[in-house]
Amino acid sequence: MHVILSIYGNSKLILRKVIDTLKPNSHKFYSIDEELEKLNISDLADFCVLHRVPVNLMLSNEIPELVEVEESPDFDMYRMVVQYTSAELNKGSVIYETPPNLNQNKNRGNFLSFSNKICLTDNVKNNLVFINYSTNRDFNSTANVKLAIYNSHGLTLTTESFKVKPFSFTAFNVNALKLKTKEQFLTFTAAADGLSLIPLSVSLCNSNGGVSIEHSHPPQAYIMAPWLVTANIKKAAVKILS
Numbered sequence: 001m002h003v004i005l006s007i008y009g010n011s012k013l014i015l016r017k018v019i020d021t022l023k024p025n026s027h028k029f030y031s032i033d034e035e036l037e038k039l040n041i042s043d044l045a046d047f048c049v050l051h052r053v054p055v056n057l058m059l060s061n062e063i064p065e066l067v068e069v070e071e072s073p074d075f076d077m078y079r080m081v082v083q084y085t086s087a088e089l090n091k092g093s094v095i096y097e098t099p100p101n102l103n104q105n106k107n108r109g110n111f112l113s114f115s116n117k118i119c120l121t122d123n124v125k126n127n128l129v130f131i132n133y134s135t136n137r138d139f140n141s142t143a144n145v146k147l148a149i150y151n152s153h154g155l156t157l158t159t160e161s162f163k164v165k166p167f168s169f170t171a172f173n174v175n176a177l178k179l180k181t182k183e184q185f186l187t188f189t190a191a192a193d194g195l196s197l198i199p200l201s202v203s204l205c206n207s208n209g210g211v212s213i214e215h216s217h218p219p220q221a222y223i224m225a226p227w228l229v230t231a232n233i234k235k236a237a238v239k240i241l242s
Helices: 032-039 227-241
Strands: 002-009 012-021 047-053 078-085 091-098 110-114 124-132 143-150 156-164 168-173 185-193 198-205 211-214
Touching: 002 032, 012 032, 032 047, 110 227, 124 143, 124 156, 124 185, 156 168, 185 227
Parallel strands: none
Antiparallel strands: 002 012, 002 047, 078 091, 110 185, 124 168, 124 198, 143 156, 143 185, 198 211
């Protein structure tokens, strides 16, 4: 994999550069600040993205404007981008996966979200957002969701039940829940039976206007097992958490 850094400023692409190449079965952490310092454009960058591009799509270190493949790959999951902007602060986006038939069929499956870390401080506002979406324009089902927040020992601090209307979302300000804990880092689970939701974790830093958007992966992204096995694990977990 080639590792490519794209740097944007004032809503325009400033620079796109290959900064490294990863060998198979390897991983590496990158400091965006250090990379910007090397390029001497720290003051110009508003938004940065790291890309992983297969080497066979880039036969040289030159970045092509357009890559064409002979036939469409059989993607199990498609990547979609949600862009956000603030008139007074920064711009950015988040990339997450959604199946091309999300909530399309009568048997829509179950929803299970977990693992996003919550940093509970006065300076950081934490919001958990759950989007009820479908690729079927006639979709009209409301989701019944159960949310639980835990401390680092796995003890439940609070539970919340709520509904999410079709083609809408529900957002929870975790800081406003007044949790009785002195711990800084918390976790959560969210579950729904009969529908799939898109979960986003949005963190806002008051001191510098920074915005972080993350999403949790479905269980099949962590468990390397046949689909029936992961589906049964997910179904059992949703039943327990609901």
